Amino acid sequence: MTFTHKPKVAIVGYRGMVGSVLVNRMLEEDDFALIDATFFSTSTHGTPAPKVGKYDLGLIGDANSVAELSAYDVIITCQGGDYTNAMHPQLRAAGWQGYWVDAASALRMKENVSLILDPINKDQLKAAIAAGQKDFAGANCTVSLMLIGLGGLFTKGLVESAIVSSYQAASGAGAANMRELVEQFGAVYNHVAPELADKSKTMLDVAASVQDLLANNLPSPYFGAPLAASLIPWIDAAHDHGFTKEEWKGHAETNKLLGLTDHSIKVDSTCVRVGVLRSHSQSITLKLKENLSIAQIEELIATHNKWAYLVPNEKEATLQRLTPTAVSGTLNIAVGRVRKLSLGDTYVSIFTVGDQLLWGAAEPLRRMLRLLCNAPLDY
Numbered sequence: 227m228t229f230t231h232k233p234k235v236a237i238v239g240y241r242g243m244v245g246s247v248l249v250n251r252m253l254e255e256d257d258f259a260l261i262d263a264t265f266f267s268t269s270t271h272g273t274p275a276p277k278v279g280k281y282d283l284g285l286i287g288d289a290n291s292v293a294e295l296s297a298y299d300v301i302i303t304c305q306g307g308d309y310t311n312a313m314h315p316q317l318r319a320a321g322w323q324g325y326w327v328d329a330a331s332a333l334r335m336k337e338n339v340s341l342i343l344d345p346i347n348k349d350q351l352k353a354a355i356a357a358g359q360k361d362f363a364g365a366n367c368t369v370s371l372m373l374i375g376l377g378g379l380f381t382k383g384l385v386e387s388a389i390v391s392s393y394q395a396a397s398g399a400g401a402a403n404m405r406e407l408v409e410q411f412g413a414v415y416n417h418v419a420p421e422l423a424d425k426s427k428t429m430l431d432v433a434a435s436v437q438d439l440l441a442n443n444l445p446s447p448y449f450g451a452p453l454a455a456s457l458i459p460w461i462d463a464a465h466d467h468g469f470t471k472e473e474w475k476g477h478a479e480t481n482k483l484l485g486l487t488d489h490s491i492k493v494d495s496t497c498v499r500v501g502v503l504r505s506h507s508q509s510i511t512l513k514l515k516e517n518l519s520i521a522q523i524e525e526l527i528a529t530h531n532k533w534a535y536l537v538p539n540e541k542e543a544t545l546q547r548l549t550p551t552a553v554s555g556t557l558n559i560a561v562g563r564v565r566k567l568s569l570g571d572t573y574v575s576i577f578t579v580g581d582q583l584l585w586g587a588a589e590p591l592r593r594m595l596r597l598l599c600n601a602p603l604d605y
């Protein structure tokens with residue numbers, strides 16, 4: 227048992243997108259019964275917290291106050307990397323000994339930080355807790371979704387390398403970006419509505435009009451380029467060797483999560499922002515170490531955990547179940563289009579879709595809290 231009392235838990239960033247999804251999930255699973263929770267904010271502190279089910283959480287705390295936060299056993303933050311970089315060092319310097327559970331990437335690669343994805347690495351996490359480790363971070367959304375979806379292959383040492391092409395939703399970039407995409411959808415439609423109504427116009431006329439709007443007059447301050455009716459093959463900052471940071475995380479975090487200090491699984495990614503509101507998709511080419519049959523591969527995937535579910539490689543099933551529309555708002559990780567490639571018997575192509583706000587961000591955090599409380603978890 228990590229705590230001998232009901233732990234005091236500060237939830238920082240409760241009103242952001244990840245924070246809201248986290249609070250909803252904690253309510254669904256009655257996690258609040260385990261803890262004495264307080265919401266923290268950098269801007270709404272001092273006001274009454276919104277009611278969470280039957281729980282009255284009192285006043286919202288000041289997320290910039292080291293003194294206030296120091297009174298907590300656990301700080302869960304969904305506030306972002308800048309906040310982590312500002313507050314975590316101050317709290318530790320002030321002697322705070324509590325658990326820091328973070329959605330952001332800021333601390334992920336530090337030596338004394340474990341990445342959280344317990345269906346994949348619960349033994350690693352339990353060992354870290356037993357060893358007195360205090361800092362934990364959720365992994366990158368695409369990495370978490372890939373590993374839950376394909377855990378049956380990755381955790382059994384069957385993967386030699388992976389080439390990933392991601393199709394990442396606007397919500398991965400934050401609420402303001404998501405709003406920008408919806409506004410762009412509206413602007414595109416409004417721009418061409420008269421032409422659509424004019425039966426003398428062809429679809430090429432309509433497309434030319436959309437192109438004119440996109441190229442010259444579609445506001446995109448958050449993404450920096452139109453996303454509606456387009457895509458952006460760049461996510462996060464530049465990294466070394468022509469990779470973006472998002473692409474680099476694929477290799478670094480996959481290996482760290484699997485406890486592979488020699489980084490023996492090569493993961494190469496191309497990460498693309500697409501005009502989807504919620505849920506990330508990935509097309510993954512695996513080089514396996516063994517020549518497994520499709521039936522064996524599907525069995526390994528389907529039996530590893532209760533969230534990865536197989537979609538038969540058929541058109542109707544794919545349209546109904548292997549899309550962001552099908553999985554958004556659920557914990558399901560859809561895995562389909564499983565097929566061997568003409569490159570060779572050990573090359574497998576797989577398509578997977580999962581909600582990046584759930585398994586990609588909020589869900590691992592609440593499960594880490596349950597691990598810290600030694601509370602039951604489903605697998």
Ligand SMILES: NC(=O)C1=CN([C@@H]2O[C@H](COP(=O)(O)OP(=O)(O)OC[C@H]3O[C@@H](n4cnc5c(N)ncnc54)[C@H](OP(=O)(O)O)[C@@H]3O)[C@@H](O)[C@H]2O)C=CC1
Nearest residue numbers: 239241242243244267268269304306329330398400401587
């Ligand atoms: N979005 C995603 O898919 C993923 C996000 N993450 C991580 O989680 C962090 C938070 O992401 P996300 O939740 O998307 O960020 P948001 O922009 O939705 O929220 C972050 C903070 O913005 C502040 N805020 C300002 N205006 C508003 C408003 N109108 N409504 C709600 N909050 C507002 C809140 O802080 P305050 O109350 O202090 O003002 C809130 O906690 C990211 O930085 C990233 O590190 C990780 C994996 C996936």
Ligand SMILES: N[C@@H](CC(=O)OP(=O)(O)O)C(=O)O
Nearest residue numbers: 329330331366367394398399
């Ligand atoms: N970068 C992801 C979301 C995210 O916040 O990832 P990370 O936690 O690794 O910064 C996206 O834009 O879709």
